[in-house]
Amino acid sequence: MQTIFDYTYQLLMIIANFTGFTYKEINIIIWFIIIPLSWIVLLDKIYKQRKLTIIFLLFIIASLLLIPNFTRFCDWLFQQSVNFLNLFNSAGSNYVASSVIICVLIPIIIYVILIRKAFFKKSNN
Numbered sequence: 001m002q003t004i005f006d007y008t009y010q011l012l013m014i015i016a017n018f019t020g021f022t023y024k025e026i027n028i029i030i031w032f033i034i035i036p037l038s039w040i041v042l043l044d045k046i047y048k049q050r051k052l053t054i055i056f057l058l059f060i061i062a063s064l065l066l067i068p069n070f071t072r073f074c075d076w077l078f079q080q081s082v083n084f085l086n087l088f089n090s091a092g093s094n095y096v097a098s099s100v101i102i103c104v105l106i107p108i109i110i111y112v113i114l115i116r117k118a119f120f121k122k123s124n125n
Contacts, residue, residue, distance in 0.1 A: 042114040
């Protein structure tokens, strides 16, 4: 788990350094905007529509316009995420393991399911 956590952290730091965003901003952008948006795009592909993608994009744009200080907001939301992941400590987990399971492994499983449904449908021949 530590290795996956470390690689993920290093990748986020590379992206942060490349884009000029902070580590926390990149974390929030990826896990709260990009990943959910990609899932919604896949769902729209599965259901042959664009409605959910448009609604989500409008929500994100409106939210970003209403946030007075993006960095401060990301710092706050990142801390809320840390607090959430630390809730699993009482169940015998730790921050690193919870981060990898909830933020890496579960999203990968969801991607596999959605991509399979969106692009590898069974034909009814």
